[in-house]
Amino acid sequence: MDQVAQHAGVSVMTVSRVMNNVPGVKKTTREVVMRAVKELGYSPNAAARSLARHGSGRVGLLYSNPSAGYLSEILVGALDEAQRSGALLVIEKCDLSLESEKAAIGRLVSGGVAGVILPAPHADSQPAIAELQDHGVIAVAVGTGRSRSDANVVRMDDFAAAADMTRHLLELGHRRIGFVKGAENQTVSMERLLGFEHEIRNTEPAATALIEPGNFTYRSGFEAAERLLSDPQPPTAIFASNDDMAAGVVAAAHRRGLDVPGDLSVAGFDDTHIATAVWPELTTVRQPVARMAEAALRIVLDESRSGRDRARDGKPVDRMLPHELIVRTSSGQVPVRN
Amino acid sequence: MDQVAQHAGVSVMTVSRVMNNVPGVKKTTREVVMRAVKELGYSPNAAARSLARHGSGRVGLLYSNPSAGYLSEILVGALDEAQRSGALLVIEKCDLSLESEKAAIGRLVSGGVAGVILPAPHADSQPAIAELQDHGVIAVAVGTGRSRSDANVVRMDDFAAAADMTRHLLELGHRRIGFVKGAENQTVSMERLLGFEHEIRNTEPAATALIEPGNFTYRSGFEAAERLLSDPQPPTAIFASNDDMAAGVVAAAHRRGLDVPGDLSVAGFDDTHIATAVWPELTTVRQPVARMAEAALRIVLDESRSGRDRARDGKPVDRMLPHELIVRTSSGQVPVRN
DNA sequence: GGTCGAGATGTTAGCGCTATTAAAAATGTC
């Protein structure tokens, strides 16, 4: 850093200001510094930064055992941003029991984290958020269905995404569509269901929805499909609330000798690994998980820095990231009824 | 740390020595310090440590897009150990092309890492290892099949594990067993095949092996199973070289109306997420991925510290971690021939 | 022209830890 400062003919402090995008640096100076940084190939030392910032920049991440692919995306996103902004990621494992969650949060707090990222399914854990709040630690829920008044939230528009997917199926001509719900304890499950129902209700000619419970596991998807397909008038498309369940649906269809998408269209949600692992590859909704994790980390960092002087005043952040409909080969035109 | 030192009646340096297991501290002193550490709930600051150690403790991790579940386990293991030993993980993404690999390594090296962890499939990338060596950076290959003379290795005994699984199938009475090979460019594929063949050859009464190519993807497993099952004398069990392919095998069996394990036993390898996601849950071999990542990180740290004074002398480390046979419901007694 | 003030930069003092060097205590030797 000294070298950069010398090369640019300024003091180290100015370099620091430039590197951190602190306002109050003349544009020309900033440019000179930037050029020096590039020429010398300088990159700041995360450890030193974290140290000088008084241990700020320690961020916790609670994880249990979600869809695995989900976790790796979360980790990659968070780690990436952590590196960029010089934060230190402290990850802590727990299972879904309340004690375990509480214990993990305790470890995180005593580890001196400024904030904690709560990916699904912890994003909907009221006790976890309350616990964090009690300790004065910033909480960011990632992948929850709704905005919250007591915690920052990073999410996608599950309602709109489910509606998009439903519209896709309707446009392919399907009018009898099965839906496999997600786990009850996650708010996204409800949002996705509502988005589905909203589109079904508002279509012309009218469509019929066949709704089955599920809990985000492959097996529950398989079983729901078994029930749906043994209906005297089975659906021509099934929309499962996540990819694991959609894979289960495909398996159930294959077991009955049904072709996908020839006889049955299948749609998933999340675009996790399994979506492209199974065959045919799943039509699904891409959830920008890595980007969401990045955003969550950024929120913790921003809040922890600004929150020091100004009292806890404002509303929590609610950041919504765009989703994307991914059409692959598991969905197709409605079969012609003989 | 000051507090701990005061509480224990020693200097901070002694505390530092104790925390780092440096030899040259009297046993009694060490105990006193330990007690003080516990009573005060002290935990060292990773950032400060990394800073003082002159930036040592920066470790790179190259990842592409492996089995997803694999990546998250690697990350969790590495991150966990990184935190414990105060190292900083720098992760870098790349795809399988050589330029991309080289570019990622370049970024890592200029980021000043002491070593780089290469999980599969990069573990078998000769150019990557050579590149690292050129830059004088420690390389650790994780999940390769063989020991190497030019890089440290953390692995499991793929040969023995495949043999174990084969023996399991033989003990269930199967004598006509299909095997789906892994990708050609990974050494573990060969090890697993050899382990399988070894057991098949050494069994009484004699067994028959039906070997099909595969490339670790669900689809290749599916297709291999299609070929195996359309044999006039189909196997009663299929052993796939990883879980994704095993899931494909199960799907192919279901599609033909075969019950698993009633008509066909299926075995996988790795015990990734998909093993318990599909139904029936897969009998597989547990690969201790997280533990392997931990070990890899530790090797980098140890080597980088000791390597400073003594010249590059000794053989590279070859650490083999134990595997475990996981019997679930996808494997069963050989069906009685009618 | 001189004073004021706001914005732009520079200075200094650590953040928590470890290397290094110096000192003290324990051990051994005759």
Add this chain to the structure above:
DNA sequence: GACATTTTTAATAGCGCTAACATCTCGACC
């Protein structure tokens, strides 16, 4: 018991960066 030798412990100086405050620059205004 005096001295050399080996442990074991203490003191001090940074690692690379940023917060807080000090200083400077320069135009506005009386």
